[in-house]
Amino acid sequence: MAYVKKRGDSYFIRCSAGYDSTGKQIQKSMTWRIPEGMSPKKAEKEAHHQAAIFEEQVRNGEVYDGRLKFKDFAEKWFTNYAELHLRPRTVTRYRECMQRINKAVGHVPINKIRPQHLIKFYNSLTDPIIPRTYAPAVDFDNLIATKGFTRSALAKSCGVSEYAVRQLVNGKYIQEKPALKLSEALEIPLQELFNISESEHVLSQETILSHHRIISSIMSKAVKWQIIPSNPAERVEAPKVQKKEAVYLDEYQAVEMLEALENEPLQYKTAIYMLLYTGFRRGEMLGLKWDDINFDNNTIAVKRSVLYNSDMGVFEDETKNATSQRIIKVSTGGFVDTQEILRLSERMAAKSRGFMAK
Secondary structure (H helix, E strand, O other): OOEEEEEOOEEEEEEEEEEOOOOOEEEEEEEEEOOOOOOHHHHHHHHHHHHHHHHHHHHOOOOOOOOOEHHHHHHHHHHHHHHHHOOHHHHHHHHHHHHHHHHHHHOOEHHHOOHHHHHHHHHHOOOOEOOEEEEEOOOHHHHHHHOOOOHHHHHHHHOOOHHHHHHHHOOOOEOHHHHHHHHHHHOOOHHHHEEEEEOOEOOOHHHHHHHHHHHHHHHHHHHHOOOOOOOHHHHOOOOOOOOOOOOOOOHHHHHHHHHHOOOOOHHHHHHHHHHHHHOOOHHHHHOOOHHHEEOOOOEEEEOOEEEEEOOOEEEEEOOOOHHHOEEEEOOOOOOOOOHHHHHHHHHHHHHHHHHHHO
């Protein structure tokens, strides 16, 4: 049974978590703070209720030691929360941010992190960084064939996305992580396979704010899971982000762009018309299927997105949020006949059917 003792405006709770290999009893403890305005009698009753919950969590292995290093708890946060509730691209972006976060505070026990640690870290994020990029030093298309791979087979064998392989085939650069995997899979030294370059880069204000949001979310869960009593990130002023005005085409620029598209390939022309006349996000447009388009009523239904991240490559996902699932009515008025977008879609559909019939 849990031990419960009142200490000022809180209750100290302790219970057994079994024994270690030497026969010494393992004990877990927590502090439950009395909410403001709660009567002493009700507080005592609630403290014992919290003790029962805590004891059950300890028994089920759901309580971690507050001395757990921040980076180790963060990994539990990714496994038990982020990967279950957040979008894949968000998880990938958060993991990228964790590289800097772990260098700064990953080694610190989570119950020892103070606002000063975070302030120092946020200030350091404004310093220039020098990332490396890896451009192909060889003909990758020929190299892949020589090694007996297809592009997709190479990507799968070394755990990188097909997009990364396609970037190299097209002569474009990739990041360090996939470059290392490809070098190992092809058994060619990194310096022979890539031209490695460095350039000074400063993180944007939005990216710096993202680091704060991740830390705050992790620490908030640590509080909720009763590992630490409070969230130090709440006592640090979040990095400020200046609002930027959206960049968009005016009426004359839109007309000029449409005129320039006149002799371009059908798929590009359709894509630009679609984005211009509907306001779709790029991922929403790429996620469209023929059944989503109603040619009789001139409507297009948004039901999904097609996205990309470095871990998964191209994948299908839900829309950004519930309100993003909507039906767009394509009008027939305006300075350019918007019915053109539907005619282009019909032509694309006919072209696809003809290709598949061959």
